[in-house]
Amino acid sequence: MAEYVIDGGRRLNGCIEIQGAKNSALPILAASVLCRGEVILNNCPIISDTDTCIKILRYLGCSVYRDGHTVYVDSRQIYRYDIPAELMREMRSSIVFMGAILGRMKRAEVSLPGGCELGPRPIDLHISSLARMGAEFEENHGIISCSIEKGIHSADINLSFPSVGATENIMLAAVCSDGVVTVTNAAKEPEICDLADFLNKCGARITGAGEGTLYIEGVKTLSGTQHIIIPDRIVTATYMAALSVCGGRLLLKGVSPLQLRGVSNAFEHSGLMTDYDTKGLHVSAQGVPERAGLVRTMPYPGFPTDAQPPVMAMSCFARGTSVFVENVFESRYRHVSELCRMGANIYVQGKVAVVEGSFDMSGATVEAKDLRGGAALVVAGLGASGKTVVKNINYIERGYEAFEENLGNAGADIIKM
Numbered sequence: 155m156a157e158y159v160i161d162g163g164r165r166l167n168g169c170i171e172i173q174g175a176k177n178s179a180l181p182i183l184a185a186s187v188l189c190r191g192e193v194i195l196n197n198c199p200i201i202s203d204t205d206t207c208i209k210i211l212r213y214l215g216c217s218v219y220r221d222g223h224t225v226y227v228d229s230r231q232i233y234r235y236d237i238p239a240e241l242m243r244e245m246r247s248s249i250v251f252m253g254a255i256l257g258r259m260k261r262a263e264v265s266l267p268g269g270c271e272l273g274p275r276p277i278d279l280h281i282s283s284l285a286r287m288g289a290e291f292e293e294n295h296g297i298i299s300c301s302i303e304k305g306i307h308s309a310d311i312n313l314s315f316p317s318v319g320a321t322e323n324i325m326l327a328a329v330c331s332d333g334v335v336t337v338t339n340a341a342k343e344p345e346i347c348d349l350a351d352f353l354n355k356c357g358a359r360i361t362g363a364g365e366g367t368l369y370i371e372g373v374k375t376l377s378g379t380q381h382i383i384i385p386d387r388i389v390t391a392t393y394m395a396a397l398s399v400c401g402g403r404l405l406l407k408g409v410s411p412l413q414l415r416g417v418s419n420a421f422e423h424s425g426l427m428t429d430y431d432t433k434g435l436h437v438s439a440q441g442v443p444e445r446a447g448l449v450r451t452m453p454y455p456g457f458p459t460d461a462q463p464p465v466m467a468m469s470c471f472a473r474g475t476s477v478f479v480e481n482v483f484e485s486r487y488r489h490v491s492e493l494c495r496m497g498a499n500i501y502v503q504g505k506v507a508v509v510e511g512s513f514d515m516s517g518a519t520v521e522a523k524d525l526r527g528g529a530a531l532v533v534a535g536l537g538a539s540g541k542t543v544v545k546n547i548n549y550i551e552r553g554y555e556a557f558e559e560n561l562g563n564a565g566a567d568i569i570k571m
């Protein structure tokens with residue numbers, strides 16, 4: 155399996171074009187199943203998770219063509235409503251196909267999703283919400299079959315937690331229906347707004363995206379459209395963390411301030427200097443970060459759980475102690491033992507991790523265990539002295555496009571072997 159070999163301690167200087175957001179691209183690719191015309195998606199990241207989505211679309215009978223960052227999807231000939239278990243296992247986001255397929259085919263058959271192991275990742279909210287809209291479910295040997303023979307009907311759904319995936323599935327199932335679905339305590343992430351923007355361009359009637367209460371007024375059909383995926387805020391935060399430990403100056407192209415709500419506090423604390431202009435975000439750092447302070451992961455606009463591992467890697471190099479409280483997922487500290495191999499002082503108890511900054515981080519052979527935790531190890535390797543080998547980089551390649559190339563062009567010594 156491929157690995158990154160990093161010789162740490164180089165300053166970063168240059169410009170990185172921020173890729174399109176994985177967490178927008180995946181639900182929007184799934185949403186294209188609902189469209190009865192060609193969908194053209196620009197700024198679609200070239201990562202293994204989008205490859206998996208494309209495989210699922212083709213399996214369903216859609217015709218999909220990719221030209222660099224542009225993906226063309228035509229779902230007019232779709233004829234299947236099931237997703238094979240091996241494709242479901244490749245990524246957790248495959249569960250959003252459930253709502254989209256249900257909306258289009260009136261039935262769907264999926265197995266329990268895979269993806270990063272971040273503790274139990276149940277889908278009870280997805281199922282109970284779709285059931286309130288009239289879907290019927292059966293589970294047999296890990297295969298979930300659902301159908302809406304009588305059609306989606308109006309419903310008022312109050313989510314007990316603003317689940318991103320459940321909010322997406324509700325939108326996708328409800329958008330082509332005869333009913334009006336209201337979702338309170340809906341997820342407010344920018345990627346939810348991007349999905350709503352895309353669907354509305356196709357003819358949907360969704361209001362309230364990003365505000366916590368969503369109104370989805372069903373329409374008969376959706377047409378095709380052209381849409382540009384928003385920049386990836388987690389990838390942006392990862393490069394900001396890398397710059398904080400390496401020092402130097404980077405222009406992160408395409409990034410807008412609104413998208414960094416939630417993470418900007420931690421970076422301000424750490425002493426990273428930021429400045430926006432029409433080109434994007436200019437960031438500069440001395441190379442010895444200040445402590446990140448108290449970082450509590452929360453649904454948007456709180457600090458994103460996906461940025462916790464790279465920001466924790468940054469804190470390992472900081473002057474002082476940082477405290478992390480992981481409120482979204484259990485087992486999202488699988489990178490800690492690997493960071494400790496590199497000299498980090500991290501103490502975990504339950505959902506709290508206390509990181510005492512160290513000036514002695516040194517290279518080691520470490521293993522990526524999930525996507526963002528893997529990216530955190532790269533951040534640590536870039537700042538540590540000597541050689542770091544990051545194994546299992548297939549996890550990282552699920553979400554980071556041209557990672558080693560972007561970092562290498564900015565002055566890092568990193569190669570993929």
Ligand code: UD1
Binds near residue numbers: 281316319
């Ligand atoms: C989550 C993140 C999202 C991130 C994505 C990829 C949040 C709120 N969501 O989205 O920002 O981009 O991971 O890493 O930060 N839950 C249930 N039952 C359900 C669904 C979820 O109990 O049916 C729980 C999960 O176990 C978890 C929490 O809700 O503790 C967050 O779930 P959710 O937002 O649905 O996760 P993702 O959609 O994967």
